[in-house]
Amino acid sequence: MKFWVFHIILAVTLCAKCSFAKSQSNDWRSYLEQLAEEGMDDTTIENMFQELTMLEGNPMNLNRVSREQLEQFPLINFEQAAHIAEFLDKNRPVYTVFELRNVSFLDFKTVELILPFFFAGKAEEEQPTVQEMLSRGRHEVQSRFDKTLQNRAGYGEFADSILQRYPNRKYRGEDFYTSMKYAFTYRDKIQFGLVGEKDPGEPFLQKNYPVGYDHYGLHLIIRELGKLKTLAVGDYRLSFGQGLILNNDFMISKSWGTNTIIRRTQGPKRHFSTAESGFFRGAAAVFQAGKITVIPFYSNKRFDANLSRDGEITSFKTDGYHRTPSEIEKKNNSREQVTGVNINYRNEQLQLGVSGVYHAYSRMYCPVVREYNYYSLRDSSHFNASIDYSYRLNRLAFAGETAVARNGATATTHMIQYTPSGLFSLSALYRHFPISYNAMHAQAFSEGSRVQNENGFYLGVTFSPLQKVSATTYIDLFRFPWPKDQVDKPSAGFDFYFLGTYAMDRNSNFELRYKIKQKEQNTDYPENSRKVLPYNTQKIRLRYNHALNNGWDFRTTLDAALFRRKFFPLEKGFMLSQHAGYRGGKKIRGDLFAGYFKSDTYATRLYSYERNLLTTFYMPSFHGKGIRLAASGRYAFTPRLSFSVKIGHTRYFDRETIGSGTEQISGNRRTDLFTYWQWQF
Structure with missing residues (x-):
């Protein structure tokens, strides 16, 4: 115990000796780091980062932004979007973004967080031609290269006789990760992007694998074409209602905020992540006529699956790895087609939606029968439909969705939120998901990973007593x-x-x-x-x-x-860590991290909450006894060209090997290198 207390006092004292600053920026990137700490998955964090980066580079005009655009903005909730829209309706034209401080129920911290995403421009703007949009748009190229410096078992040398008997002992590709992204954006009107990625161990430009990257993605989104509000082609994400039949957009963790549990139907958004699952590939559109919005979509995508001897799908393979002959054999071995529509009515207070989703696999889906999955879907196609609603009444907000599967099973969720001021919010949610309900693309507020076999009640409060x-x-x-x-x-x-x-x-x-x-x-x-x-x-x-006022934190x-x-x-674990970051220069930024951990078992593992490179949300966990060190830096050659690098090192004191199987490292140290280039023009 004395060891803990001594190091806490020492670290805090070193920080406290520094002079206090008069101001501190509320950076949304740091905010995303906090969300990652709260358990939000890496794909959601990466999707949010990509969307917020695009919005920061193409801020919304407060004198023209619509309520629907505000509702799709990830950093504010349903109630805050409504209050901002009402304030703008009454006070346009506004002359500065700082007028957002006058919005009721919007606290100072939130205003600071969202300021970079808005500007006060002209209320009336001429519609640019396609040629003008293409010439005024912004191009961006991102390149990433990661490598673990220690050798892992899957990259070792094996005799031909061994590989003939055990072909999956050796990875077929190189021991590094690399990706390339290109994006073109003109405000929020045009978004175009191309993604290429290969994971460690996957072949890259080898003779028998001539396609280069293992995974490719492409998207094009165009907005504001008369009654056609949005057209998405390629890879995109979509969410209907509260997610009971469809949601491959953001899934918020419970602890992000008790006032964010209410969702609303979201139009198609680009999928610019390197994740190889959890998105649609095809086309979607948003048509609007008065208060009625119609969102049809279609997706036709190949995916990885584990197959039985009869060629039936027994489970889905979603890790995206294609390193060994067994993994390569499963690549894109099945196909799924999904189509659906959402019809939505909304006014300032009420929103009603009706949705339907149908999907079909190229093979029979038939997981091995176990007691826990006895009621799981066993078919090559399925259908779901739902009705969702939301209603605002002064300081109260109500929302919910009721969905039905093809077999008649009904799932439902309902929530209420009370916000008397910006200093207090109360939320409650009830959910009932029967074991016989199946929705293959559902993702809703729940404890489990599926909208099935769960009843629950949630009560959350956010308040500032002082x-x-x-x-x-x-x-x-x-x-x-x-x-x-x-x-x-x-x-x-x-x-x-x-x-x-x-x-x-x-x-x-x-x-x-x-x-x-x-x-x-x-x-x-x-x-x-x-x-x-x-x-x-x-x-x-x-x-x-x-x-501090010199840029250090x-x-x-x-x-x-x-x-x-x-x-x-009882099993125990603890980790004591110190982070130091520098943001004081336009050209140079950097971070240092040091931590000591001691954990009895994997159940008490600790996470390294260290600051990562842009778009990189590597957050390792540790159990056993050891230290973690990390250093990262970013250098801007010009305002539009920058290079970032990070090195992380872990040393264990209680083992001679790290990992297992093809990922095993002989020794008690692991060092990872991450590099990232960003060029805007």
Whole structure:
């Protein structure tokens, strides 16, 4: 205990000795890092980053922006978008973006966060010609190269006799990751992009693999063509209602904000991520006539699947890896076609939507029958339909969706949000997803990964009891009425979260985060008996943030994890880390990170919340005993050309190998190198 206290006091003292600043920018990039820490998946974070980067480079005109555009802006919620739209309707023309500070229920921190995405321009603008848009647009090229410096087992040398017997022991490609992206944007009117990517171990420009990158993507989105509001061709993402039948857009984590649980139908957005699953490939459009909006779409895409001896799909392969003969054989071995439509009516207070989605596979989908998946879809096609709504009544907002599957199973979710001021918000959500409900492209607010076999109630509060104190807390109670994978009977659990922040001044704050989640799982006893027992995981974080007037910022963090299964010993883990960042120069930026971790088991693993390169959200986890060091920097040769590099090093004190199988490293050290070029013209 003395070791912990000494290092905490030392790190905080070093930060506190520095002079205080008078101002600190509220950077949206740092905000995304916080979302990643809260457990949001990498694909969602990358999609948000790409969209926000495009919006920052093509800000919205406050004198022309529509309510629909505000509702699709990721950094504000449903209620905030409505208040901004109402303020603009009453006060246009506005002459400066700082007038957003007069919007009711919009706190100062949120205003600072969203300012880079707006400008106060002319209320009436001439419609540019296609040639003018092409000449005024912005081009951008991004290139990334990553490599692990230590050799891994899959890249070793093997005798032909060994490979003939065990062909999947060796990767067929090089030991580095690389990707290339090109994008053209003109405000939000035109978006065009091309993506190429290869993962470590995948062949790159080899004789028998002449296509170059392993994965390619292409998208084109055009907006504001009369009644045709949006046309998307190529790779895109889409969301209807609350996500009960369709959502491959953002899925917000529970702890991001208790006032973000209400969703609304989103028009098609570009898929500019290197993720090889979770998007559509085809065409979608948005037609608008008065208060009625119609969104039809069609997708025809090949995908990876695990097949049975009879050629039926037993499960979907979504990791995107094609490194060994077995993985290469599964590449694009199946095809899916999806089509659907959403018809939406909305006015200033009410929104009603009707949606339908139909999909068909080129093969029969038939997962191996287990008790937990007994009611899973077993067919080559499926259909879902739903009705969704949202309604604002003064400071109250209501929303929900009810969906039906082809077999008649009905899923539903409903929520209410009360926001009497910008300092208080109360949200509640109820969901009922029966075991017989199947929707292959659904993604909604839930504890599980699928909209199936779950009943739950969520209650969340965000409030500021004092001027310098803010808090966010929620509790989510859930039950799984049918057995799950590794749970042989119906089970239940809860998820509780608390985040408290105390701001000493505008540049220094202290955070306390506590999270406990309890669920149930099969447990094997030494006498070969099995029981379903409750277990809980607790995570605690203490963090001190401090920024200086010379561009430096410091972050001292203590993370602790506790895992307890009933009748079994307590497992513990902790990580003490220090981050220092520099943002004071136009040409040079940099970050340093150092952490010491000690964890009993994988269940108490700790995460390295270090700042990463643009579009790179590598967040490794650690268990055992060791240290983590990372350094990154960015140099801008010109305002439009920059190079970034990061090196991360992990050393373990309790093992002689890292990883397993083809990813195993002989030794107790791992070093990863990341590089990134960005050119705008």
